[in-house]
Amino acid sequence: MQNRTLIPEIKTISEASKIVGLTKYHVRKLVLQDKIKYVRSGVKYLVNVDSLINYLNNGDNATVPDSNSTKNIILKGDKYDKTRH
Numbered sequence: 001m002q003n004r005t006l007i008p009e010i011k012t013i014s015e016a017s018k019i020v021g022l023t024k025y026h027v028r029k030l031v032l033q034d035k036i037k038y039v040r041s042g043v044k045y046l047v048n049v050d051s052l053i054n055y056l057n058n059g060d061n062a063t064v065p066d067s068n069s070t071k072n073i074i075l076k077g078d079k080y081d082k083t084r085h
Contacts, residue, residue, distance in 0.1 A: 008037075008048045008049070008050055008051075009048070009049040009050060010039070010046045010047065010048060010049070011046065011047055011049055012044060012045070012046060012047070013027045013028050013031065013044075013045055013047060016047040016049055016052055019049060020049075020052060020053065020056060027047060027052065028045070030052070030055065031045050031047060035055055035060070036048065036051045036052045036055045037051035038051075
């Protein structure tokens, strides 16, 4: 049996805002308030999309999501529609 490590989906603030339908300003505000997980790459902030979706679903009570915790949200476009199997 092979162990697998799930790599989180990471997007720029602009890309993440389009995925969830928020403004770039709002996503940037969540990053700067440490409400969602992110990493910095030079001057850019890279957002953990699962963390953003989890925050939108659960607010301040959000915890670090696993890959299956975002199944109840439908995002723009089939690529991000986690309810389809």
